[in-house]
Amino acid sequence: MSIIQLAGIALLTSVSVLLLRELKGGLAPTVRLAAAIFLFGAAILLYLPVIARIRTLFALAEGRELATPVLRAVGVALIAELSAMLCRDMGEGTVAEGVLLFGRMEILLLALPLVDELLRIAGELLQ
Numbered sequence: 001m002s003i004i005q006l007a008g009i010a011l012l013t014s015v016s017v018l019l020l021r022e023l024k025g026g027l028a029p030t031v032r033l034a035a036a037i038f039l040f041g042a043a044i045l046l047y048l049p050v051i052a053r054i055r056t057l058f059a060l061a062e063g064r065e066l067a068t069p070v071l072r073a074v075g076v077a078l079i080a081e082l083s084a085m086l087c088r089d090m091g092e093g094t095v096a097e098g099v100l101l102f103g104r105m106e107i108l109l110l111a112l113p114l115v116d117e118l119l120r121i122a123g124e125l126l127q
Helices: 003-023 028-060 064-089 093-126
Strands: none
Touching: 003 028, 028 064, 064 093
């Protein structure tokens, strides 16, 4: 699926949500949520070749065990951003910021093994 198709779907959804908000206000959030989930799924499918390439690069650099935290951190960032976007759409800016803060903290937690490895390598180089 290309960006033109995704942009068309997004614009069609936006117009549909505007019309539904005027006609049947209760259906607009449901359509918005369905569109967001669809677009997120399309982004994940687009991201799969990137994951394969990152794993290959880490394997070539003999750092396979380091690929997992990096890929998890990217996944956490995507999920946190999508959740925050949906919360903002529903008028819950404070909740959205809380989700983003939690996502950032989880990414920091995932980065700890990478920092340990980096310090170990730096220690070996200094000896």
